Amino acid sequence: MSAIEILGLEKTYSVGFWRKRPKCALKPLHLQVEEGEIFGFLGPNGAGKTTTLKLLMGLIFPTAGSARILGMEINDPRMKAQIGFLPEQPYFYDYLTARELLEYYGQLSGVAPKERTRKVNEVLQRVGLPDVGGMQLRKFSKGMLQRVGIGQAILHDPKVVFFDEPMSGLDPMGRREVRDLMEQLKLEGKTVFFSTHILPDAEALCDRVAIIHKGELRGVGAIADLTSSVHGQVELVWQGTTVPASLRALGAECHVTGDTVRAVLSEANQDTAIEALRRERLRLVSVTPVRTSLEDYFVQKLQPAGAVAGVRT
């Protein structure tokens, strides 16, 4: 059974005051996320990521299509007891302390009173806020609120967790901690579905990603597959500041940075180039095949359909 199954989910809004006209926020979306995977939902701002998450959370209603989470309909309360959700730029009841807020959400999620206090303490520890549980949220920084938001999403030990831009507002240390937390969730067997436009985060974390742009799914696949596209080129890196003339003759693109030179050239000329470097007594550091990065794939997918050539989906 898939953890998340989206079947032609579509959302069109009516905009305008007098003359109502339709605005498509999400074109029919078909997507499956398997249990236990970290799935990245990528796209630029305004692509339809938050709309999709709101549809899955039952906050807005689809124009057409349906979705199932853990095999249940999206408005099924039994399913909602098994999911956690962090909205984008979360805002919480600022008259409550972090502990009171988590207690409240624990009550709403049906966490037994005996377990609640223990779980709240555990979660405060886990999101790095063990000492400020008694502080009112109105005194929290944006990053601290984000941590509380993550805490409330995992408090009731959900099977599937949805994060909308979880790294937003966090400093580098905070981002690292959230990445570690997501990996931990995966190790615990949970499914993590998160939206982001920060590609290195997705590349470091995700098993699979989907790319959405202008409300349309542009591509979906495993990170390993999307980034293993060898273009028949290799990258040579050596120490030094000089580029042998024979290498230039092979058509290598060279870039000198400090005391390191990087050259990209055809795989067929790899042995000749290495021989040339040996002759010049230059210290070879690495030889790696050139791969398509997630960023390259993302940029390709964002281009209009006709402008892309040779891109796999």
Next chain:
Amino acid sequence: MSTRIVHIASNTFREAVRDRVLYNLVAFALLMSGAAVLVGQISIDIERKVVKDLGLTAVSLFGVVIAIFIGIGLVSKEIERKTLYTVLSRPVRRWEFIVGKFFGLAGTLVLNTFFMAIGVFGALLYVSHHFQRADGWLLVALYFIILQFLIVTSLALLFSSFSSPLLSAVFVFSLFVIGSFAEDLRGFAGMTQGFTRWLATGVAYLVPNFSALNVISSVAHEQAIPGQLIFYNTAYAMIYATMALCGAVLVFEHRNLK
């Protein structure tokens, strides 16, 4: 009752208390103390009537203002600040949220009225040094005022489920004013003919009949309140508030939370 409704209601109550809503009691206490001292000096034989009249009117106005201004933000503020997202993504049904919010504010108003009632009885004791049997009718007038609050709160929830806070405030306040003259409106409808009669009668029965719930003048004059009126008013307020709440739930169940 679902435990989730109880949790939402107690959080709404906690919000009202922490947002210092009960501070209005300080203003009310000052008003009643000032009135008691002043009335004792300028009124002859009618101190009791003036204190009852002024006290009950103040209880009603303070409560209605709180019911309107907190009630209109109960849903719209949660949508605007997106606090609703983390509530409705849990096993909480939309109707449970609306009903929980209603009971939370209703509880706040009942507590507020309880403390104000102590103020009214205190002022009464100050001006006349003793209670009379007829003072017991004050409790009935206070009960009717609470019924008014329930209707106002449900209307505030209804309007805030689909319109902006400002418009909701205007709608609810207008209905409160029109409803306070509902008996006059019904009288006017009886005097007209044709379409006007049909329209006036429709409006007169659609707006909440707050005038039937206002027995302040009778109580101030120490007149008894018939048991039948207590029964009818209770049934009327419960049915009206329930219908308004059902309307709020119906609208909210189909609303996209953008």
